[in-house]
Amino acid sequence: MFFTVLTIFPEMFDPFWSHGIIRRALEAKKIEASAVNIREFAEDRHQVTDDRPFGGGSGMVMKPEPLAAAIRATSQTMQGAKAVLLTPQGRIFDQQMARELASYEGLILICGRYEGVDERICHDLIDYEISIGDYVLTGGELAAMVLMDAVTRLIPGALGGEDAAEKDSFSDGLLEHAHYTRPRIFEAQAVPEVLLSGHHQEIENWRLESSVMRTLLKRPDLLQNKDLTPQESQILKKWRQA
Ligand code: ADE
16 A cells, blocks of 8 residues: 655655554564645746735635646556545545545545635545544644555555454444453452453453443444344343343
């Protein structure tokens, strides 16, 4: 997976790329990543990337020419890549979308600033408009990092552990089960006995029950769109009655 970020603040990405799983995935060549400054594609002497809005009003709009040039130049070097505009007006990002994006060879992530980008950019040059939530950030950079983080975890081999991403919350429409580590008793709270038993099937059953119960308590909305297995339905029935 190739990520190219188009931004006026490429330095923001240096710390993101030099820590943890992302750093390891880069070092292991599971992903490649670079940030390109949109200013380099501005043709005027001052490398201006924004301008006042037609029709008046406050705030500035990102000019179309430098953005279009940056997207076209990047697309040419990244066959098979999809262009993603990060915007609060986009589709809300979720795990399913992360999986869809992880299936492409490359992503060009376009970070808006100011009030937004000139509308004419969106018609021919953008494949996805994506929002990371119903709130407005000062720019798309943090949203691009969120997206790259979630997508990288899904690239085979990026997490180290073989199937770690498959067991994540949301991967099967449920929240993940509760986790415990040592000590066995912490502030008078004991680890559930079954987890110490070494009995694989019972542990699996407990984990599924924990998963269903937590989803019911914390995110009941997730259960509305989910096809439950008979075992999950049974657990849900039990907890609904409790
Ligand atoms: N840019 C500003 N706010 C945003 C959001 N919520 N998601 C994606 N990009 C953004």
